[in-house]
Amino acid sequence: MNATTVAVDLAKSVFQLAVADEHWRVVETQRLTRTQFERWFLNREVSLVIMEACGSAHHWGRWLNGLGIEVRLLPAQYIRAYVKRNKTDAADAAALLEAARASDMRPVRVKSVEQQALQGMHRIRSLWMGTRTSRINALRGFCREFGIAIPMGARTGVEAISRVLADPGTAIPDLIRGTAKLLVEEIRLLEGRIAQLERELAALAKLSPACTTLLSIPGIGLLTATALVAATSGDVSHFKDARHFSSWFGLTPKEYSSGNSRYLGRISKKGDRYLRMLLTHGARSVLRASKVADNAGREVCGVRRWALDVQARSNHNKAACALANKLARICYATLRDKEPFGEQTVRLGKKISRESFVMPA
Numbered sequence: 001m002n003a004t005t006v007a008v009d010l011a012k013s014v015f016q017l018a019v020a021d022e023h024w025r026v027v028e029t030q031r032l033t034r035t036q037f038e039r040w041f042l043n044r045e046v047s048l049v050i051m052e053a054c055g056s057a058h059h060w061g062r063w064l065n066g067l068g069i070e071v072r073l074l075p076a077q078y079i080r081a082y083v084k085r086n087k088t089d090a091a092d093a094a095a096l097l098e099a100a101r102a103s104d105m106r107p108v109r110v111k112s113v114e115q116q117a118l119q120g121m122h123r124i125r126s127l128w129m130g131t132r133t134s135r136i137n138a139l140r141g142f143c144r145e146f147g148i149a150i151p152m153g154a155r156t157g158v159e160a161i162s163r164v165l166a167d168p169g170t171a172i173p174d175l176i177r178g179t180a181k182l183l184v185e186e187i188r189l190l191e192g193r194i195a196q197l198e199r200e201l202a203a204l205a206k207l208s209p210a211c212t213t214l215l216s217i218p219g220i221g222l223l224t225a226t227a228l229v230a231a232t233s234g235d236v237s238h239f240k241d242a243r244h245f246s247s248w249f250g251l252t253p254k255e256y257s258s259g260n261s262r263y264l265g266r267i268s269k270k271g272d273r274y275l276r277m278l279l280t281h282g283a284r285s286v287l288r289a290s291k292v293a294d295n296a297g298r299e300v301c302g303v304r305r306w307a308l309d310v311q312a313r314s315n316h317n318k319a320a321c322a323l324a325n326k327l328a329r330i331c332y333a334t335l336r337d338k339e340p341f342g343e344q345t346v347r348l349g350k351k352i353s354r355e356s357f358v359m360p361a
Helices: 034-042 057-066 089-100 113-145 154-166 174-207 209-214 222-232 242-248 273-295 303-313 316-337
Strands: 005-009 014-020 026-033 048-052 070-074 253-258 261-267 345-347 350-352
Touching (some): 005 089, 026 034, 048 089, 057 070, 070 089, 113 154, 113 174, 113 222, 154 174, 209 222, 209 316, 222 273, 222 316, 242 316, 273 303, 303 316
Parallel strands (some): 005 048, 048 070
Antiparallel strands (some): 005 014, 014 026, 253 261, 345 350
C-alpha cells in the first residue's frame, strides 16, 4: 500500500504513525519501534511526512529528506488545540494531520547538522556559565557565614575568595579550607573551558559571511552573531518581513484587543529565550555606551540617539526592549541584503549610511 501523507508522533523508542490518503482521511495506523520505523519508510512511497518540531525531529527530517520525502515540522505548542478528547500517541498523530491542513500554520525549517552542532556549543557554554555562577555563589555564602564579605563581580569575587583561602590568618576554618580551594580550582577550570569554546566560536565566525555581516551591527557580538546563524543558517527568506522576524524572538508587545478596544502590554516572550536574552543584553550595552557618550558631549545619532529618546520618555528597561526589537530588525535587513551595517548602500534612490540607517518605528 502506498501512502500520500504520514503523520509521525516521535519518541525515543516507540513511534506512532497515522497514514492518510490524498483526501487527508486516516486509512492506517502503526505503532513501530525504531528499527521498524526506519524499515517502514524504506518500503513505502510517501510524499509528505508531518512531525512536531521536538527532540530528534531535525535528525529524522534530514534522514527522510535524504530518501526524497518532503518533511514538514510543525511548532509543538500549536498542535495541542487539534487533539480530540484524551491525549494519546494516536490522537497526537491524528492532530498533526489536522494542523497541517491549516493555511496559517507555518512550518519550522529542518536544521542542518552544522546548525545543531553550533547550537549545542552555545548550550554547553550556558551550562558551564551556570555551574561557574553556582560555585561562586556557594563560596560567597560560606565566607559570609564566617563573617567575611566578598565584593560584587564574578572575577573580583573569585580573586577575593582565593586571597581569603590562601591567608592562614582568616576566619575560614581549616576543616573547610581545603574543600573550598577545590571549588576555586573547579571555577578556574570552567573559565578555561569557556575561554577555549569562545575561541572556537570566534574561529567559526571568521569563516561565516553571515556572522561577519552581523558583527558589523552595534550591540551584536560573537555570541549573538553565531547563535543567530545557528538558528537561521543566515537565511531569513522564510520570514515575511523584519517585524515578523522580531516577533519570532518574542520582542513584540502582547496584544489584548476586542472590538474598538486595543491594548498592547508587555513583550510576548515567545520563541527562543536564549536569543532574546542575547539581543536584550546587546541592547543594554548599546544604551549604556550611548548614555556615556552623550554625557561626555560626544555626538550620538542614528539608532543610538533613537534609543536615548525612548529612554527619556519611558524608562531604561522599556528602551532596552525597544532597542532589542530594532536590533533584531536590523539583523534581518543585513542578512536579507547580505550587506554589513555601515556600508553605503542605495535603496529606493536614497543613500543610507551607518549613522542614518534607522529601521521604521
